[in-house]
Amino acid sequence: MSELGLTIKEIKKSYNGKVVLNDCSFVFDRGKTHVIIGPNGSGKSTLLRISALLEYPDEGKVIYHDDYKTFEDNVELYRRITLVFPKGGLFNITVFKNAAYGLKLRRINKGEVEKKVEDALRDVGLWEKRNQNALTLSTGEGQRLALARAMVLNPDVLFLDEPTASLDPRNTSIIEEIISNIKRRYMPTIIMVTHNMFQAQRLADSVIFVYEGQIVDGGPGNKFFENPTDERAYKFITGQMVY
């Protein structure tokens, strides 16, 4: 099981004077799958980028820790966490080279790189397309490549921003299957955003509901969906929210 969990403390973030995150605090327990839900524009992706140390908050802190100590923000820590973007971020090189990118940065030997990349590309059904330029992939294929590229790194903390957003039902279940497998095999800390409530129920150990830049509700996966305490969360889940 992943040794790495994280705590966010009183995170605030504005863009051009507009408050996007306001006083967000949460403890993401290690080895669990945390699913973030909430309306469009509520700040989920921003929360994810800040937690993954890709952006600084205006105020507040992101602290990585195991059960005993906290870690400093250095390359070693960066290399134990990774984020999969909802779209874009693929390099203008072949599918294979995209998947191998992170491993090559870590100076892993060639044979091992090839083996890991092949496994990952087969898992997401892109092995046949390994020599195609990644930018020519369809949206769904690109998303699967982005996941494979993160998977090969075996991260302690895996951030997923809408990993199945533009996938068809079959590919959605393939990806979910892969995420479940990763969970079973390595038990990383997973923090993912999704708009698919069924997916959230299937995958979540814990759920967080973000509304207008604040974490307003949350709880253990099964319980949360049966019985959300916040009225806005209830309306959101049941599709009755008007905004």
Next chain:
Amino acid sequence: MDSIISGFVKAFSLIFHLDKELLGIIFLSLKVSGLALIIAAAIGLPFGAIIGLRRFYGRDLIISVLNTFMGLPPVVVGLSLYLILSRSGPLGFMGLLYTPSAMATAQSILAFPIVASLCHSAIVSVDPIIKQASVTLGATPLQVTITIMKEARYGIMSGVIAAFGRVMAEVGAILIVGGNIAGYTRVMTTTIALETDKGNFELALALGIVLLAISLMINMVLHYVQKLGVRTK
């Protein structure tokens, strides 16, 4: 009319017989411009990369100056370099005036802003998400820089090729600092200027044809590189 036709005939015969003088001039042209390009790229690419990747005070001013210098009048560059390299100038002691080195220096000054500015624009047009992607996959700052430069590779290559095209065709600056010494500093463009002046059209025409052919080749390569760049977009 007859003289033009006979000029062309003689010009082609010079080309087909691989005339020694002609080849010497072409070779020197390529050498001077090639050297100039290497110098301009060695300084211009890192320079362009820095202003493309870093945000610092005065950056906007540098970019504007660079863009202005892309259209620098060659004769002004020639004149300034002449004053620096002439015997009474600050670098006069080096004895570089009227040498191929002086010509390469002049051309590299002309090529530098083109290389640097186009490298900068290629880099800033890389989607910012590329940087985040490379960071989140574990790249160190140096590895991030390399990744972004690789993403911008077609634009950067276009800049280098465009700069080569410009310096190959340039005459004003190298005429001033190189003189026009037969067999030593005489390149294609300066020879064309001089021989035309003297009424010797066949060598001028032959060089003109070769220069055009080289120019065509450079532009074909440029077009190919640019096409590679958009193919995947």
